[in-house]
Amino acid sequence: MFSPSQVERGGIAVAAVSIVARAIVSLGVATSADALEPKRDRQPNILVIMSDEHNAGVLGCYGNRIVRTPNLDRLAAAGTTFDAAYTNSPLCAPCRLSFTSGKYISRVGAWSNSCWLPSDDYPSIARIMTAGGYESLVCGKLHYDRTRRYGFREIGEAFTNQYFKTGKGGRRRADDVTPKANRLSGRFKEFHPGDNSRVLDHDRQVTARTVEFLSRRKLTDKPFLLFAGYLAPHFPLVVPEEYWAPYKGRVPMPELPPGHLESLPLNYQHLRVGFEIVDVDAEIVRKGRELYYGFVQWLDQEIGKVLIALEQSGLADETVVIYTTDHGENMGEHGLWWKNCMYEHAARAPLIISWPRRWRGGQRRAGACSLVDVVQTIAELGGARVPPDWDGDSMLAWIDDPRAEWKDFAVSEYYGHNIASGFVMLRAGRYKYVYHVPPDDDHPAQRELYDLKADPGEFNNLADDPAYKRRIEQMQTALLKELGENPDDTEQRCRADYAKGYGRKRR
Secondary structure (H helix, E strand, O other), rough: OHHHHHHOOOOOOOHHHHHHHHHHHHOOOOOOEEEOOOOOOOEEEEEEEEEEOOOOOOHHHOOOOOOHHHHHHHHHOOOEEEEEEEEEOHHHHHHHHHHHOOOOOHHHHHOOOOOOOOOOOOOOHHHHHHOOEEEEEEEEEEOOOOOOOOOEOHHHHHEEEEOOOOOOOOOOOOOOOOOOOOOOHHHHHHEEEEEOOHHHHHHHHHHHHHHHHHHHHHOOOOOOEEEOOOOOOOOOOOHHHHHHHHHOOOOOOOOOOOOOOOOHHHHOOOOOHHHHOOOOOHHHHHHHHHHHHHHHHHHHHHHHHHHHHHHHHHHHHHHHEEEEEEOOOOOOOHOOOOOOOOOHHHHOEEEEEEEOOOOOOEEEEEEEEEEHHHHHHHHHHOOOOOOOOOOOOHHHHHOOOOOOOOOEEEEEEEOOOOOOOOOEEEEEOEEEEEEEOEEEEEEOOOOEEEEOOOOOOOOOOOOOOOHHHHHHHHHHHHHHHHOOHHHHHHHHHHHHHHHHHHHHOOO
16 A cells, blocks of 8 residues: 655645546446455454544645645545544544543533543443454553553553643633733744644654554454554644745635624634634734644654555554544634634544455545544444443444445534533534533523535524524434433533532642
8 A cells, every 4th residue: 555655745646646536436436335345354453543633624635735645645545535524522632532432522521621531441442442352552642641541551651641630620701702902822922843842752752653563563463453643733833844835825814704703603702712812913824824734744744654664564454544633723714723613624524444455445425424433433343342322323334335324414512611601513414503502691592504515614604594493403403312411401510520620639
């Protein structure tokens, strides 16, 4: 699949991969039953590569013709790309705890980055895979508390996952939406070229240790579930100059129709004020977007090194490779930065699943899915027994045959910081519905409804259009059925948990 000379930094390689991918689709590969007959004499290895804060729109295989991502594009050409995959929470730790537990964040109290799962021995994807005969390993970020690993064994000494979780949190006062004068997030000062940063240094270690692990692994060893957790392209946006240079003056600025910022839901106005991202200078926006593109290219090269190591190890035919992220990055779209919202830039996640021994490459799936579905898919691939109360559905049958019935919906929740109340999303078919819990008695619930086919930029909120009243009612009912609890009640549980915390003190 890969050779050392194929870890390229862009240009001709991207165009070539795009041509190959389009040729595959044009031959009808993605419209027929595409599963090959696997000769399975053992369970496959499973390599999950999860980046941090990767906007799915900044990838060549997702249609971006500016960014240079030859290695991930090549992985997509050899695998299946999911066009409507979503995080189960657009925030680092909640998403990863949901992935670990196989459950929505509201069911495990993973409200924010200050949270953990109910216990260290909680049923996890690592534990069920280990019980099924796997070795469950992690190299890099999973955003765990320093005392917990939930069944994963770290490769080498711990160099990440050293967080101290308190369980504490709170809410912004609903009316507090006036930005402080002359205040801008200090994060914007970390938009510059550079060869070292906490992200770059961390991710180089992830690559080196993962490559070393693969080089020593033998076909006769136990099958492994290896989670390689990268920090890029998460801020700070410190990127080597050579990766920034190709994008200077080439990345378009965000689209902001007149009056759009004033029409944002209350919670999103709070995100702008709370994160101090109001009135960001256009030059900062331009530079940040260019650097972000460069960072994605840098990440692509690191992942390419891992994929080459997998090929050289002789394990490639026996290994399923999954690439995804914990959430996206707004990049100034809708006047927002970082994540924390349900717009596509933050809530949609790139997802590529590749195992050429079983599936032909160059396939796409358009239906909505989420990361809890990926967890179920991993479990079925490994023949592991999943607890009956886990969320999500395995996508194996759907990957095997694009004509297979698929539910085509995804749920995401946010109960984290810098908001007045929690909110939840349902993507079903072409529509996205978001429900914002009333923050107090003086502020009613707010709703968003977007027709993503007609309005991919999510600028036309249909929630107040009488013609869509029935659809909103149906989507609200479906959302409550899937979550098993009214978000109004979930918000009260969250607030109670935040007030109580875990009673921990640093020593």
